[in-house]
Amino acid sequence: MASTPLLEFKNVNTYYGDLHVLKDVNYTIGEGEIVSLLGGNACGKSTTMKTIMGVVRAATGTVTYQGQEINGLATSERVRRGIAPVLEARRLFARMSVFENLEMGAYTQPRGAQFDDDIARVYELFPRVKERRNQQAGTLSGGEQQMVAIGRALMARPKLICMDEPSMGLSPLFVELVFDTIQTINRQGVSIFMVEQNANMALSIAHRGYVLQSGAVVLSGTAAELRSNEMIKQAYLGEMEAPVA
Amino acid sequence: MTAGDLFLQQAINGLSLGAMYSLLALGFTLVYGIMELINFAHFNVFMVGSMIAMLVLQAFGLSGQQTILTGLPLVGVLLVGFVVSMVGCGLIGVFIERFLLRPLRNVKGPAAMITTIGVSYILFNVVLLTLGTDSKNFPNPLPPIKWEIGGAVLRMREVLIWGIALVLMGGLTYFVTYTKLGKAMRATAQDPEAARMMGVEVDKVVMSAFFLGSALAGASGMIFGLYYNLAKVDIGFAAGLRAFTAAVLGGIGNVPGAMLGGVLIGLIESGSGQVIGAAWTDVVIFGILVLVLVFRPAGLLGRLAPNKS
Incomplete structure (x- = not known):
């Protein structure tokens, strides 16, 4: 190569x-x-x-x-x-909100305009995640959780x-x-x-x-x-x- | 005093004890939530906190109940007392974590827990050998202001204790709910490996839990001194065990649970002292511990976590 x-x-x-x-x-x-x-x-x-x-x-x-x-x-x-992971069985933080899970994905990134852009991108990719953003992650269905898990990885840029x-x-x-x-x-x-x-x-x-x-x-x-x-x-x-x- | 007045008076006493136990229980719960470790050193970090507070107040020239301060000097002295005992205890907690527990982080079995028992004895003996075993007169610079509510008496020290406990618990709640490090602590408590793969530095989170928990023990130690007007080398055991019971009652690992458990244990202590007799207090409190463990092992607000493999 x-x-x-x-x-x-x-x-x-x-x-x-x-x-x-x-x-x-x-x-x-x-x-x-x-x-x-x-x-x-x-x-x-x-x-x-x-x-x-x-x-x-x-x-x-x-x-x-x-x-x-x-x-x-x-x-x-x-x-x-x-390098960002989408973990086996999703492994969301079940007792944190969907939004907080996305925040954890951005843990190594600076907060600010970039964070807002990234969140908007995830919401655009998964409108369902936006609807559920204030819900506890553990209450979501498996498919919804997988969307959050992928969104969480994307938040790390x-x-x-x-x-x-x-x-x-x-x-x-x-x-x-x-x-x-x-x-x-x-x-x-x-x-x-x-x-x-x-x-x-x-x-x-x-x-x-x-x-x-x-x-x-x-x-x-x-x-x-x-x-x-x-x-x-x-x-x-x-x-x-x-x-x- | 009528029965109603007695009830009110014991509620006032119970809430003051409860404020102290809640702050102390938070230290157990923070560390347990993140490391699944019961930190027995916490008992005597609390005791050291009350000693530090006493030395600080004495350094301001206060002794016993002779010196009464008001206004700005009072606020200043109390503030310095709380800050120094909290920072001092926080640093002791950080030292314990960094140098005594971190090397054992990946050791399976009870090694870490036994280390905390050992550290507890070391703290106890260091204070015993330097400050002695006698009961010391903890300076209390508060003016003897009191209010009569019916037949019950509310003293200024109780209002102060409640106020400080509320500020500290409010601050902690804000910290774990809204700050980045607080969220990292919650995430680590729920799934340490996943938190790590989000980029959380687990060492930093564990150290923060020790700092915060131990600092709250320092505040609790100063409250003990202000409430009982004494400091003694062996106060850690009884208060620590009650606070631990409070943490289990509320659901160990659960922050609001520790606060609730502490208040309940305080009220139970003063209530059973009134109704059954103070000599029975330990029987009642540890009876409750046994009942909780048998019938509701997750505690009032806790939930049983699925077994991690």
Whole structure:
């Protein structure tokens, strides 16, 4: 690749105590890309997300962001530099209002005109979030919560959004909406790194993808290549009749 | 005194005790809400607070009940007393967090809680060895103004105690509701990992909780001195346990709950002292603690959190 990738993992290994989770993993995410990470349960997908956010540290190997090594960088500094999470199961602050949740998303950003612009953008993207802004986040439906979670990530003015299972637990209608929104955000110049069980949907909007098995990358390629791969078809695409909601 | 007057008088006493317990209970609740840690050092941070307040008032040349101040000197002396004891205790809290508890942050099990018990003993013994075990005459510069309401007596010190408690609790409520750091504290209490991934520096939040909680214990210690006219090395245990009971009664981790619990415990203490006898106060209060834990473990305003995995 000619230009510097936005985010790069080089031979990253991580451990939880003695448990070796990520094994010599390499990823690259370019500017403006949607990259999907596929894999079964407990294969290291969430650990990948936590390693990007700096909640889990790479024991060996390097994580590079915008050309700079960020292995030792605190989570707060990563967020400030433009990496924002959409967490698995949304993880909103249930006893805070929707507006306060959005404020928490903007925690590393200065308050002022910029904040007002960003809030207006989120409300434009999700009119429903605007309607619900004074409600406690815990009282919202799963789909509405996912909108707030995505809005909360956008409030950090991200260059890269890391999404952990954005479609999990949502009705088909909301899954559609979430994936449409991801594409909209991406067209506005935000790169997306997405862990997703719903491989069909994920590969339909992603540019490229990686397949993780037992903590190691076993396959990577463009979304089209992955969709036509026999192993992927059998392991991930064939089973997608599984209940979604 | 008629029964009605007695009731009113005990309500006045109870509210004053309640103001003290509420402020103290807030320290337990702030720290527990964020770290799920019961900070037993809080008992004796409170005691140290009353000692600091006493030393400050003595430094102004006040002793016992002989010196009466009015007007600006009174306000100034009280203000300095509260500020110094609050900042002093706040810094002790920060020290405990930064140097004694932070190294244990990721250690599983009761290590942190046992450390707080150890710190409590250290504070106790430092005061014991430097200031002694005798009961000290806490300076009270308040003029002996009192109002008769029916047969009950309302003294100026009670009005002062209520006023200060209201200002401090109002300030804390404003802080956690509207300020950026206050919101970060609430977010961290609800989901520390998610808060961290919003960019919240969890260390800063934990340290703030210790500072605020301990500062409120300092204020509570000065209130204790003004109310009872005494300071003693062993006051931390009884007051601390009652305040802890108040925090549990209101729902530990819940800020309005601690305030409510404190007032209720104060009223229960004065009420049961009147009706059953002061010797039974501890039995009644800790009986209530047991009943709350059995029948409503989340407390009056708390909610049971789902188990975090």
